[in-house]
Amino acid sequence: MNPSNKENVAFSRRFFLKASSAFTVLTLIPHSVKAFYTEIKETYFVKKVIVPLSITINKKKYDLNIDSRTTLLDLLRENLNLTGTKKGCDHGQCGACTVHINGKRTLSCLSLATMMTGKEVTTIEGLAEGDNLHPMQEAFLEHDGFQCGYCTPGQIMSAVACVNEGHTNSVEEIKEYMSGNICRCGAYNGITNAIKSVAK
Numbered sequence: 001m002n003p004s005n006k007e008n009v010a011f012s013r014r015f016f017l018k019a020s021s022a023f024t025v026l027t028l029i030p031h032s033v034k035a036f037y038t039e040i041k042e043t044y045f046v047k048k049v050i051v052p053l054s055i056t057i058n059k060k061k062y063d064l065n066i067d068s069r070t071t072l073l074d075l076l077r078e079n080l081n082l083t084g085t086k087k088g089c090d091h092g093q094c095g096a097c098t099v100h101i102n103g104k105r106t107l108s109c110l111s112l113a114t115m116m117t118g119k120e121v122t123t124i125e126g127l128a129e130g131d132n133l134h135p136m137q138e139a140f141l142e143h144d145g146f147q148c149g150y151c152t153p154g155q156i157m158s159a160v161a162c163v164n165e166g167h168t169n170s171v172e173e174i175k176e177y178m179s180g181n182i183c184r185c186g187a188y189n190g191i192t193n194a195i196k197s198v199a200k
């Protein structure tokens, strides 16, 4: 074999090895990437399914078709424009999204809307009777139970429940049963005083 033939053979081998490696990369990486994303999607995301929902909110009945993954909080805010209920953490840690379900306080960010079928939901918009504020709303005004107001709807819904549950025998008890509602403005004294005044 003359030198030029050797070079040609080497070139051919090098070329073949490079070409086959590139081909392998091109065929395997897209496949593995696709498989990776498919696995993530199937593991962490449930497919969109539209389901019927019959629900009563603030004494008004709604018959809806919703994405089964919708939380009660998003249903209220995004679908029904009831934006009085606030989204703070969206993880069950701040209490801003508190509503009443069949009279009991519940974090709407942790509740799937589909689980509310046949239930009665009350939000901050449903507390007042026409132009007459709920006594707890009046008390928050009177005792300066808020500053920026972002946590206030959740605080008031929890405060109403706290009184109804009978957990108002002392300031310590009120603080303990209101501890799920965080106020970054630190309006805790006003909130406690408002609850004390309504409990009387």
Ligand code: FES
Residues within 6 Å of the ligand: 086, 087, 088, 089, 090, 091, 092, 093, 094, 095, 096, 097, 098, 107, 108, 109, 110
């Ligand atoms: Fe629900 Fe914070 S938004 S607990």
Ligand code: FES
Residues within 6 Å of the ligand: 145, 146, 147, 148, 149, 150, 151, 152, 182, 183, 184, 185, 186, 187
């Ligand atoms: Fe501002 Fe409570 S009043 S977070």
